Amino acid sequence: MLGLAEIFYSVQGEGTWTGTPAVFVRLAGCNLNCRFCDTDYSLRFFASPAQVVARVQALGGDCPMVILTGGEPLAQAESSALIEALRADGRRVHIESNGTVAVDLPRDVWLTVSPKERLHPAMAARADEVKLIVDGRVPREWLEAFDGRNVALFLQPEGNKPANVSLALETAKAEPGRFRLSLQMHKFIGVR
Numbered sequence: 548m549l550g551l552a553e554i555f556y557s558v559q560g561e562g563t564w565t566g567t568p569a570v571f572v573r574l575a576g577c578n579l580n581c582r583f584c585d586t587d588y589s590l591r592f593f594a595s596p597a598q599v600v601a602r603v604q605a606l607g608g609d610c611p612m613v614i615l616t617g618g619e620p621l622a623q624a625e626s627s628a629l630i631e632a633l634r635a636d637g638r639r640v641h642i643e644s645n646g647t648v649a650v651d652l653p654r655d656v657w658l659t660v661s662p663k664e665r666l667h668p669a670m671a672a673r674a675d676e677v678k679l680i681v682d683g684r685v686p687r688e689w690l691e692a693f694d695g696r697n698v699a700l701f702l703q704p705e706g707n708k709p710a711n712v713s714l715a716l717e718t719a720k721a722e723p724g725r726f727r728l729s730l731q732m733h734k735f736i737g738v739r
């Protein structure tokens with residue numbers, strides 16, 4: 548069984564797919580413990596992959612996009628079975644991962660990697676987009692892992708705090724061919 552925190556229908560507020568309606572499946576638990584983490588990924592219920600698919604259908608109807616997030620969604624042994632069940636139901640699966648757990652993902656799965664204290668090279672090589680959290684500094688130590696890859700590098704200001712927004716914006720403007728800004732749009736419109 549999968550351990551879950553919540554399933555809800557909303558809109559992607561970050562990165563390349565900002566503004567796209569999506570069903571969010573938040574898996575419980577994380578293998579890291581970042582000091583700035585503001586996500587409640589506590590375990591609230593268990594469900595099989597088929598039960599998660601049924602909930603996605605009930606909440607999102609035919610919404611094509613399903614985002615597996617956490618916590619760390621790939622830390623659960625049954626995450627691959629969940630991905631397969633959602634793909635079999637015709638969903639486009641997106642995963643938001645800290646990039647520490649190496650999993651062989653189907654090519655049509657969109658992988659967002661947001662590196663924190665460590666990064667698995669296989670997941671750096673697989674990432675479709677990268678989200679760097681700007682929290683008083685730009686975490687440039689991760690850039691080398693994505694060198695030579697045609698992958699969008701987003702600077703995302705932690706908590707949308709003005710100082711972090713400024714730093715992210717100025718950094719993106721200074722290196723416009725390298726960085727893009729991601730502003731957690733859902734927080735501006737008051738949705739999850």
Ligand code: SF4
Pocket residue numbers: 577578579580581583584585586588617618619645663
């Ligand atoms: S990896 Fe993400 S979910 Fe896990 S503790 Fe860090 S910020 Fe929170």
